[in-house]
Amino acid sequence: MPEPIIKARNLTKSFGSDHTAVIAVNNVTIDIQPGEVVLIMGPSGSGKTTLLSMLGGLLNPSKGTIEIDGTNITTLKESALPEIRALKLGFIFQAFNLLDALTVEENILFPAQLHPGGINQAQDRADALINQLNLEKRRHALPQTLSGGEKQRVAIARALINEPKVILADEPTGNLDSQTGQEVMMILHDIAREQGYSVVLVTHDPRVEDIADRILWLEDGKLGDRKQELHKWSRDPVCGMRVDEWTADIKADYDNKQYYFCSEKCLHQFNADPDQYLKQPRSSN
Amino acid sequence: MFKWTWKSLFSQRGTLVGSALGIACTFILVIFFDSVWRGESLQVVSYPSHMKPNVWVMQSGVGNMHMAMSFIWDWKADKIAKMPGVKRVTPILYMNSVVSAAHTRMFAFIVGLLPGDKRAEPWALTAGRHIKKPLETVIPDVLSTITNVNVGDQLHIADKSFTVVGLSSGTYSSANSVLFVPFSDLEKILSSTGTYSYLLVDAEEGTDPDSLAKRIRDEVEKVNALTHDQFVRNDLSLAKQMGVDIIIIMTAICSTLAVLIVGFTSYSLVMRRRRELAIIKALGMGSMNILISVIIQSGILTLFGFTIAVLFALFVIPYIPLILPQLTLAVSFTSLTQIGLIALVVAILGALIPAWLVSRVEPATAFHV
Numbered sequence: 001m002p003e004p005i006i007k008a009r010n011l012t013k014s015f016g017s018d019h020t021a022v023i024a025v026n027n028v029t030i031d032i033q034p035g036e037v038v039l040i041m042g043p044s045g046s047g048k049t050t051l052l053s054m055l056g057g058l059l060n061p062s063k064g065t066i067e068i069d070g071t072n073i074t075t076l077k078e079s080a081l082p083e084i085r086a087l088k089l090g091f092i093f094q095a096f097n098l099l100d101a102l103t104v105e106e107n108i109l110f111p112a113q114l115h116p117g118g119i120n121q122a123q124d125r126a127d128a129l130i131n132q133l134n135l136e137k138r139r140h141a142l143p144q145t146l147s148g149g150e151k152q153r154v155a156i157a158r159a160l161i162n163e164p165k166v167i168l169a170d171e172p173t174g175n176l177d178s179q180t181g182q183e184v185m186m187i188l189h190d191i192a193r194e195q196g197y198s199v200v201l202v203t204h205d206p207r208v209e210d211i212a213d214r215i216l217w218l219e220d221g222k223l224g225d226r227k228q229e230l231h232k233w234s235r236d237p238v239c240g241m242r243v244d245e246w247t248a249d250i251k252a253d254y255d256n257k258q259y260y261f262c263s264e265k266c267l268h269q270f271n272a273d274p275d276q277y278l279k280q281p282r283s284s285n
Numbered sequence: 286m287f288k289w290t291w292k293s294l295f296s297q298r299g300t301l302v303g304s305a306l307g308i309a310c311t312f313i314l315v316i317f318f319d320s321v322w323r324g325e326s327l328q329v330v331s332y333p334s335h336m337k338p339n340v341w342v343m344q345s346g347v348g349n350m351h352m353a354m355s356f357i358w359d360w361k362a363d364k365i366a367k368m369p370g371v372k373r374v375t376p377i378l379y380m381n382s383v384v385s386a387a388h389t390r391m392f393a394f395i396v397g398l399l400p401g402d403k404r405a406e407p408w409a410l411t412a413g414r415h416i417k418k419p420l421e422t423v424i425p426d427v428l429s430t431i432t433n434v435n436v437g438d439q440l441h442i443a444d445k446s447f448t449v450v451g452l453s454s455g456t457y458s459s460a461n462s463v464l465f466v467p468f469s470d471l472e473k474i475l476s477s478t479g480t481y482s483y484l485l486v487d488a489e490e491g492t493d494p495d496s497l498a499k500r501i502r503d504e505v506e507k508v509n510a511l512t513h514d515q516f517v518r519n520d521l522s523l524a525k526q527m528g529v530d531i532i533i534i535m536t537a538i539c540s541t542l543a544v545l546i547v548g549f550t551s552y553s554l555v556m557r558r559r560r561e562l563a564i565i566k567a568l569g570m571g572s573m574n575i576l577i578s579v580i581i582q583s584g585i586l587t588l589f590g591f592t593i594a595v596l597f598a599l600f601v602i603p604y605i606p607l608i609l610p611q612l613t614l615a616v617s618f619t620s621l622t623q624i625g626l627i628a629l630v631v632a633i634l635g636a637l638i639p640a641w642l643v644s645r646v647e648p649a650t651a652f653h654v
Contacts, residue, residue, distance in 0.1 A: 049652050058567055058649040079571065085648075086569020097564040097651055101292035113286060114569045158568075170652050 003070070004031035005165050005198050006055060011064035013050050013221075024050040025061070026221035032166065035196045037189070039208055042218035044249050048202040049170055051218065055200060056089050056168045057081045069165050086114035090159030090197075092188075094171035096151040098143040098158075104150075105130065105139045108157045115162045122161055129157040133187065148265065149180035156187055166198045167191065173205045174250075177265050178241040185211060204247045205262065234259070237277040238266035254278075286570065290578040293558065294585060301586065304550035308590025308631075309597070311543040312624055316598045318535045319620045322525070324613035328458035329524040332394065333517050335408050335455070338375070338485035339494040341516040345507040349519040350394075351461070352381060356480045361505050365484060368500065370492035375404040376481035378471045384464060386424075386432040386440040393462045395442060397471030397482075405485060407465055412436055413451030416467055422447035423465040427457035427610045442466065443474045459611055460527070486510070540627050543590070547635025551583045555639040559646055566648035576640045583636035584629075591628040595621060 013025040024047040032038055032055075040048050053059035055066060057073045065074045068088050073081060085091075090111075098107050108129060112122030130136055133153040143151060152172060159167050169188065173181030189211040192199045201208055209215060216223055232245040236259075243260040250261040254274045261267040270277055294301060327334075333341070333350050342365060344355040359376070366374040378397030383390055398405055398416065406415050411426045413436040422440065429435055429452050439446050447466060456463040472478060488497050494512040501510035511519070555562065562575055598616045606612050 053649040053652055056567070058647075058651070082566070082569045082571040084569075085567065091567055091651070093564075093651060097560075097567075099289060099293070099561060099564065101296040102289060106288060106292075110289065110565075111568045 002034055004067075005034050005069055006030065006032035006200075007065075007067040008055060009065045011051070011054055011061045011066065013047070013054060013059065014062045023221050025054065025218075027064075028218075028221075028223050030055075030216065030223070032198050032200060034165070034198055035192060036213045037192045037199045037201070037211055039212035039215045040200065040202045040218055041204070041215055041247055043247055046218045047221040048218050050221075052168055052170055052200065052202050055166075056091060057085050083114070086111055087162055088165050090162070090164040090167045092152070092155050092159050092167060092169035092172045094174040096143070096148070096155050096175070098146075098151055098154055100143055103140050103142060104135055104146070104154050107143065107154055108161055111158060112161050125161055125163070126157070129160055133157050147180075148176045149183060152176060152180075152184050153187065156184070156191075160191065160197070164197070166200065169199065169201045169203075171203050171205075172201065173203065173208070173263070175264050178236070178239040178262050181205060181263065182207065204244065204249055206242060206244045206247075236260065236262045236266050238269050241266075286574055286578055287581070289565075290581050291585075293561070294554070294582050297554070297557075300550065300553070301589070304546060304586055305589035305593060307546040307550075308543050308587055309593035311539045311546065312591055312594030312628065313597050315536050315539040315624055315627070316594055316616065316620065317602065317614075318532055318539075319624075320598070320602055320614040320616045321612065322532045323617055323620065324615035325458055325460055326521060326524040326527075327615055328613040329460055330517055330520040331455055331458065332396065332463045333513075333520055336405060336485055337513055339488040339492070340486040340498045340501065340510050340512060342374075342484035342486055342501055342505075342508050342510045343482070345509050347509055348511060349516065349523055350379065350483065351520045351523050354381075355379070355482045356477065357482070357484065357508055359479045359481060361508060362481055362484050364505055365486060365501055368497075368504065370489050370497050370500075371486060372489045373404065373487040375399075375402060375485040375487075377402075377405050377483050377485065378468055378475065378477075378480075379482035380471065380475060381461070382442055382474075384440055384442055384462075386428070386434040386438075389432045391428075391462065392460065393442075393464050395471060395474075396463060396465050397468040398465055399468045402468075404487075407451070407453035407456060407463075409454045411452050411454045413449070415451055416465060417450075419467050419470055420445065420447050421450045421467065423451035423453050424449055425457035425462045425464075426452040426454050428462050431611055445470060445474060457611070458613065460524075536627070540631060543587070543628070543631045544634045547583055547587055547590075547631055548638055550586055551579060551636050551639040552642070554582060555579060555642050559642075560650065562643055562646045563648050563651040566646060567651040572644050575643050575646075579640050579643055580633065580636040583639070584632040587628050587632035587635065591625060594624070 008030045011025055011028040014021045014023045016022055042048050054061050065072055073084055108126050109119050109122055112119045115122060130139055135153055138150055173184055185208055188199055191197045234243050234245050236243050241262040243262055245260055248260040250264060250267050252259050252267060329351055344357055347353050347355045362374050362376050365371060380395050382395050384393045407423050416423055434440055434449060436449050438449050488494060498510040498512050602614050602616055605614055
């Protein structure tokens with residue numbers, strides 16, 4: 001059994017103090033193995049993003065330790081963390097988080113300036129990623145001209161440019177329609193299976209379960225067993241995708257009924273003209 | 286990182302241009318007031334500057350002309366004229382007074398010229414002629430434009446009326462213009478006889494002005510004698526002292542304004558880009574790199590403002606006196622260098638608060654939607 005690439009022990013994160021303290025993550029212990037795809041699921045407000053932020057060295061835990069590739073980041077000075085983030089970790093965000101002023105290629109190469117080889121040595125890797133993620137024609141485009149799927153592919157390329165050990169993704173399909181979400185999911189699957197990256201995903205998208213090696217259930221800040229009824233399924237009235245009501249964040253009330261959506265895009269489409277999608281209501285499971 | 290710094294600054298061109306213009310305006314104000322001050326100071330000493338005798342002789346204890354009073358007995362001029370190495374001695378009578386012309390009253394230097402004196406008379410006329418008879422005067426052409434007093438009109442100095450017979454150029458200053466009147470009329474106004482104010486001493490060729498001035502001081506009692514350069518330096522120094530406090534205050538006010546504009550622009554850039562800065566931190570960029578980036582943005586902004594101000598100083602300020610002839614403006618390399626240094630300080634100070642804000646940006650906020 002190889003050494004875990006991430007070893008988190010008794011992680012606790014609380015915000016506020018005394019009687020106003022809120023415990024977002026409570027005594028969580030996780031190991032992430034190399035090449036493993038781990039899915040962190042749980043209801044809204046369960047502490048998933050807080051946990052991911054701590055695993056990525058973006059947030060200091062109140063208690064507990066995190067080792068990334070053998071380095072205990074909880075004892076490191078603040079000034080040493082950027083190097084860990086730049087070289088050992090790749091981040092993929094729900095809102096893509098591309099730098100607006102830079103082109104696709106420049107966005108992908110941005111973290112490479114922190115790599116010992118610098119941008120020049122990263123150019124070949126960037127070319128390969130642009131090619132692999134089918135971004136060749138958009139190489140010099142600015143983010144504002146890209147579709148959601150293209151933006152997320154650029155974000156994935158950016159996360160991979162320094163060849164980190166672990167990819168941390170927060171709702172990577174959350175702002176994409178179902179088809180594009182499927183594509184992004186398959187890219188993440190491939191980079192884990194074919195290139196050996198560890199991928200830690202926080203998502204509500206039940207389709208991601210199909211590519212996960214392990215699913216961790218976080219509720220009230222604690223890791224635990226998912227309830228016996230694994231899902232309460234609904235159908236997204238716009239695209240027809242299956243959505244788990246237990247974990248869905250994106251929902252809307254209309255005509256005294258609650259509807260669940262796979263993405264913000266579907267929600268916006270629904271809000272624009274709900275009746276169009278309710279004429280032929282899709283059945284719930 | 287520098288590419289992002291540069292491109293993100295230019296991605297908001299409206300903000301960039303507006304801020305650069307705002308900064309430029311404050312620097313232009315500093316340059317403008319400085320050039321007014323320098324121009325006026327130079328203009329105040331225009332008369333002694335243009336006369337250029339080798340040595341100026343005046344009453345003991347007096348070392349300049351601007352706002353000064355000096356009386357020397359006429360026999361001392363005769364004594365100096367006979368000294369070896371002296372080619373010519375030109376006496377003038379001089380006083381500061383208020384001149385009333387049309388409905389305007391202003392300070393002026395009144396220079397009394399002996400009949401037929403070509404040495405101390407105005408060096409350039411733009412209209413009319415030099416004074417020949419009693420109660421005639423030559424006034425600055427700019428003064429004529431401002432007051433609408435022309436050749437043939439009357440003006441008053443003390444209790445006497447003079448007829449304007451000529452207009453001289455280069456003799457106007459908003460602080461003190463130079464008017465020329467007959468020596469005898471100024472004697473009457475001053476109620477003095479047998480005295481001069483200053484002696485313009487021209488030396489024989491080959492005579493060292495320094496040693497001549499020293500000999501005059503040693504051999505003629507109760508007079509001061511200075512070389513031309515020293516005399517003009519003294520005058521200019523006093524003229525500059527008159528406005529230096531105002532210029533310092535104006536520079537401080539305008540520099541503070543520039544700091545506020547640079548600071549506010551950098552602050553709004555940082556506030557608008559907090560999320561982007563969080564992303565950059567999440568991607569592994571250290572606070573120091575981002576801090577340098579903010580300072581560079583502030584520096585670029587200030588540099589643009591400063592460049593606009595310098596272009597204005599070089600290509601616009603010289604033409605302002607064509608529209609406003611009463612202004613004498615002098616842009617100096619020294620003042621531009623000083624303002625450049627101020628700009629550097631402005632850029633650094635303007636980046637301080639935004640830099641502090643940058644250090645507080647939490648990279649974890651990059652995960653917030």
